[in-house]
Amino acid sequence: MSTPTSTSSQPAQPPSQTDVDAPADQVTNPRWSQRWHRWRPIVIVLALLLLPVLITLWMTRTTSSTLLAIDNPKGPGTMAVAELLRHEGISVSKAGSISEARVASRRGATIAVVNAHRLSSEDKQALAQAGGDIVIIGARGGSDALAGLTDMTSKGTAAPASTTLAPQCADADARAAQGLAGAHASVSLQGDDDAVGCFPVGDDRYAYATDPLPSGATLRVLPDPGPVTNAHLAQEGHAAMAVRALGHHDHVLWLDGQHLENPTVWNSPSTPPWLPVLIFQLMVIAGVLAIVQGRRFGRIVSEDLPAVVRSTETTLARGSLYRQGSDRPRAAEALRSGTALRLGTTLGLPLGTPRRDMVDAVARASGIDPATVDSLLYGPPPTNDRALAALAVQLDQLESEVHSA
Known part of the structure; x- marks a missing residue:
C-alpha cells in the first residue's frame, strides 16, 4: 500500500513591517487633500471675516488736507499739537456731530472747536451747558464765533508776527507760555466782567481770554488759530500755550463746525464702531453662500417657449377668468x-x-x-x-x- 505523497509548500511568510504599518499610516496620516477638504470651510469663513477688515483698513485715510485738522501734517494742520497732547497721555479724537460732542462734554472731555462761526447759537449754547471745558480756536473779527458761549466779541485788531506779546495776566496757562509771536485776531471783554484777557494787542483787545461757562466749566478763546498750527507751533511759547489750554482733561474732542456729518445711525455715539464692518462681513458671507447654493442647481439654460400664444387667446382667457369670478x-x-x-x-x-x-x-x-x-x-x-x-x-x-x- 503506497503512502500518499503530500505536495510540498513553502512556509507562510510573516507579514513585513511595511505591510503592517501601511494601514496605520492611512488612518493616522490622511492625505493633504483630505485634510484640506476637512479644514476648507473654516479657512473660507476666516478669510471672509478678515477680508472686510483689511479692505476697511486699506480704504481708511490716515491723513487729510483739511485746515486745522488733527490729521493734517501740513503747515495749516494741527497734527503736531495733537501728537504733543497724546505724548502727555491725553487722548485726541475727532467729533462727527454736535450730539457726539455733547455726550463727550458731559463725560468731562475738553471740546476744541474750530470754525465755530459755522455752528448755530443753539448748538453753542448746548455745548456751554453740557459740563465740559471748551476751547475756541479761531475767532476772526466780525464773525459770530462766540455768540451763545460768552459776551466777549471777536475783533480784527492784530499785532505783527515780529512782535512778542507778553501775558500781562494772572492766568497760569498764559504765564507758562510766556509769550506769543504776534496775533492776527483778538477779542474784546467789553460787557463781560467775569472774563480774563491775556496778551493784550491794544485797548481792550487780547490774543487769549478765558470766561466761566454756565455749567461751571471754563471757556478758553484763542482768536488767532496760528499758534496751534504745525507751521507756527515752534515759535515763542505757542506749544506751551496750546498744550496747557487744551490739556486740562484726559480727553480732547476736536469739533470742526465746517465739516460736520449729518446725524445718522452710523455716526451716533451709541453705535459701536465695529458695527458697519460686521454688517459688511455678513453681507459678504450671505453673497458667497448664495453663490455656493446657486451652483448646486447648475447653469442657467435658456429654453425657447414650446408654443406661440396668440394675443386673442390671452384676451379670451382673461375674459374667461373674469366670467368665472363674476x-x-x-x-x-x-x-x-x-x-x-x-x-x-x-x-x-x-x-x-x-x-x-x-x-x-x-x-x-x-x-x-x-x-x-x-x-x-x-x-x-x-x-x-x-x-x-x-x-x-x-x-x-x-x-x-x-x-x-
Missing part, C-alpha cells in the same frame, strides 16, 4: 379704459386728459350726446352679464362712430 366691474373697467385709450389716440388727446375734455372731444367727433358718452365711458359698472354685453356693444359702436366721422 368680476363684472373689473371687466367693464377694462373695456372702458381700452376704449378711452384708443379714442384718445385717434383724437390726438394726451394721456391723462381730464374726464370733461375727453367726453367733449368724443361727443363732437361722434355726434352723440355728451351725457351718453359720459355714461358709456365713466358710468356705473354693470350688474349682470347682459348689461356687460350691452356695454361692450355700445362701446364698439361709439368707436365706430368716431372712426367714421
